[in-house]
Amino acid sequence: MTSISTVKIRWERRKDARPQELLSAALDLFVKSGYAGTRLEDVAKRAGVSKGTLYLYFSSKEELFKAVVRENILPMIGEAEQVFAQYQGSSIDLFRYFILGWWERIGDTKLSGIGKLMMSEAGNFPEIARFYHAEIITRSTAMITNLLDRGIASGEFRKVDTFQTAQLIKAPMMMMMLWQHFYSACQIEPIPPKEYLENFIDIYLRGLLNDPKNHTH
Amino acid sequence: MTSISTVKIRWERRKDARPQELLSAALDLFVKSGYAGTRLEDVAKRAGVSKGTLYLYFSSKEELFKAVVRENILPMIGEAEQVFAQYQGSSIDLFRYFILGWWERIGDTKLSGIGKLMMSEAGNFPEIARFYHAEIITRSTAMITNLLDRGIASGEFRKVDTFQTAQLIKAPMMMMMLWQHFYSACQIEPIPPKEYLENFIDIYLRGLLNDPKNHTH
Amino acid sequence: MTSISTVKIRWERRKDARPQELLSAALDLFVKSGYAGTRLEDVAKRAGVSKGTLYLYFSSKEELFKAVVRENILPMIGEAEQVFAQYQGSSIDLFRYFILGWWERIGDTKLSGIGKLMMSEAGNFPEIARFYHAEIITRSTAMITNLLDRGIASGEFRKVDTFQTAQLIKAPMMMMMLWQHFYSACQIEPIPPKEYLENFIDIYLRGLLNDPKNHTH
Amino acid sequence: MTSISTVKIRWERRKDARPQELLSAALDLFVKSGYAGTRLEDVAKRAGVSKGTLYLYFSSKEELFKAVVRENILPMIGEAEQVFAQYQGSSIDLFRYFILGWWERIGDTKLSGIGKLMMSEAGNFPEIARFYHAEIITRSTAMITNLLDRGIASGEFRKVDTFQTAQLIKAPMMMMMLWQHFYSACQIEPIPPKEYLENFIDIYLRGLLNDPKNHTH
DNA sequence: GATGAATGAGGCTTCATTCAT
DNA sequence: CATGAATGAAGCCTCATTCAT
Helix, strand or coil, X not given: XXXXXXXXXXXXXXXXXXXXXXXXXXXXXXXXXXXXXXXXXXXXXXXXXXXXXXXXXXXXXXXXXXXXXXXXXXXXXXXXXXHHHHCCCCHHHHHHHHHHHHHHHHHCCCCHHHHHHHHHHCCCCHHHHHHHHHHHHHHHHHHHHHHHHHHHHCCCECCCCHHHHHHHHHHHHHHHHHHHHHHHHHCCCCCCHHHHHHHHHHHHHHHHECCHHHCCC | CCCHHHHHHHHHHHHHCCCHHHHHHHHHHHHHXXXXXXXXXXXXXXXXXXXXXXXXXXXXXXXXXXXXHHHHHXXXXXXXXXXXXXXXXXXXXXXXXXXXXXXXXXXXXXXXXXXXXXXXXXXXXXXXXXXXXXXXXXXXXXXXXXXXXXXXXCCCECCCCHXXXXXXXXXXXXXXXXXXXXXXXXXXXXXXXHHHHHHHHHHHHHHHECXXXXXXC | CCCHHHHHHHHHXXXXXXXXXXHHHHHHHHHHHCCCCCCHHHHHXXXXXXXXXXXXXXXXXXHHHHHHHHHHHHHHHHHXXXXXXXXXXXXXXXXXXXXXXXXXXXXXXXXXXXXXXXHHHCCCCHHHHHHHHHHHHHXXXXXXXXXXXXXXXXXXXXXXXXXXXXHHHHHHHHHHHHHHHHHHXXXXXXXXXXXXXXXXXXXXXXXXXXXXXXXCC | CCCHHHHHHHHHHHHHHCCHHHHHHHHHHHHHHCCCCCCHHHHHHHHCCCHHHHHHHCCCHHHHHHHHXXXXXXXXXXXXXXXXXXXXXXXXXXXXXXXXXXXXXXXXXXXXXXXXXXXXXXCCCHHHHHHHXXXXXXXXXXXXXXXXXXXXXXXXXXXXXXXXXXXHHHHHHHHHHHHHHHHHHXXXXXXXXHHHHHHHHHHHHHHHECCHHHCCC
């Protein structure tokens, strides 16, 4: 029925790889169709396995969903904190680097789907939403207030309400992610990210700097 | 079985009476639980009618959903355009007034749910998402580029990429809406809107103005 | 599609009758195939309704099962206690009357299925089995020890261990029930109940009486 | 794929090795949970092998069930007939010895589960139930009628309907078995077997004897 | 022989939709 | 117009069975 090579391939991707394939397929579909709108059979099919196989790794749809969030949250915040910790230089440069690095490593990847998912499904999974809040929102806010504190201390930034400004900085990043998903679903030409991000950085730096002359584009 | 006149009356009713209670209940639940996660029985119960009655006004769940979006889109963009059109004054003041007015009349009302809904359900209803894009996104972007053009023409604003800047202005507004829903679902203390919006206006104006000295808080 | 009379019949048996029809169908099938072996679709079909209708009255298979037991337990013990309470006369006659009456009103009816069910499903539903023990076993034992005490007091019966003798009396009654179900399932000629019961009464009375000469067949 | 000799060896093994562990585990679980309620994975786990191994010995769940019954039926009836055949003495003593011996060697062992199983599953396996009827019920009835005939011939017993009386004798034995399982499932204190059996013998002998004076307890 | 990952038919359950009243 | 009982398609989940290792 099946050629030897087919069989081989079938068996090469194995026990270890399975959960990742399933999680990946599940993330795609949960992001696309929402939790309730996603059929486990489709998740399994997309991962190249049968319905029953899914249950060898995840005991229920809800557990699969939780795993999708949990497994993708660590990479997400880990990546971001890495981008942040690695940098040595002016706060201005860090600001720019932080945003562009975030876009490259999160915003423009599948990980962005987690953010969309949480905005959509918080009502159905408050527990997980709280977990996401604690692990992603709080920590990313802390990173940004940290950045702002640093810039204020160095005299680069004006004295601003760092908590509120952190929210303000996250907003265009989050929306960029959400819009990409939205436009993709609509099959409408998406907003060009490069220009969007450059404009974002430009206007925010002007709004934040003590001496806008320092900001030369 | 039924005379033509009966049918007529019935259909006139369907058009006219399409009760706000049902649309309102549906909006609430669609926003809270998503399309697939919302049960029509719950919608009916919340509207104080029976499940069967719902079908007197909407021929299917999908039609109800479309109606919820359609019926709330006009108020949404209508309110916004009204806010915008009414104003006569400096572009700086209009910017501030536009944002605060939007918050008061849309962001802080049930209408905000439509925005959340579209972000969540675009994947399941690309048709409706495109409709929303045409009616809301495009028109609101136009309003903002208009505002920016005016400010640039008057010399108040720097010369910026008005399309991209319009996106950038919408982002904190949208996110404010989404966060309110998110935090409410999590039962976590929400971000205080007043401070958020003031900081938003402050930083954006500094980022936009030709002469930041014009911007006195 | 359906004649008027069919429709009528369909609607004549209504809300009130439905649960009873479902319980009756469920009892039949649970007795025949066991709990796990019974398909709710078959229960519904036997009751003349669809699968979904069943869920209007019972929230799950387990709840249906519990209801089957609960609803049939009261009649069961009620009938028996009535048989017992009505009788005025010698303990010998009561003994005979009790057994024959039990057979007629329980053993030879669908109610007998409950006893079989409990013997089969106690392992899967210990909770319900304990309920059955408390409501049926304990109370029926009490009735019989009561009967024996009375006969001993009147000098009709020997002094016997009334608890153990009550068990001994219940055994042939229970087995008669179980055998009827068993033979029916096997499609083998069942044990003729009349002769069985007469022989039962005869031998037991001889075993119990102080003066066997009182026992004239 | 496999040579004929391989197949042969494989099949010889299947016949020979059919491991007692699997049959024993299966008996336990079938008795506890019923046929449909028993999962083969649990049977395998209890026998200390994997699910796949079970299929090396039994080609299906149904075959396993049949084997459980078949393999335990011979011991059952064999034990009983042995008890019966060994005895030389009065029919009164044989009666007592038969009952106590049966209890010790069957009623109080796992073999009792087969009886329970047949009462529960006759509806699902009429074939096997008929087999059980032929091999166990008929033969044990024959043994008892035999015993009664002997006692009547010797003048020890009254002239009774030996077929019906055989049923009457089996009833308390069967019920003792079933009750033990039932009470164990309920975790309720079981009926003490010794007293039960003694009372059983006492009352039955009084009921059967020609001259009750012969029966001295 | 033994293993356990994989399969998919089948059962329980939900819920959008219909329709007699 | 309104009701809510009834329906049945569809999705979640289980578990008997298979099969590559």
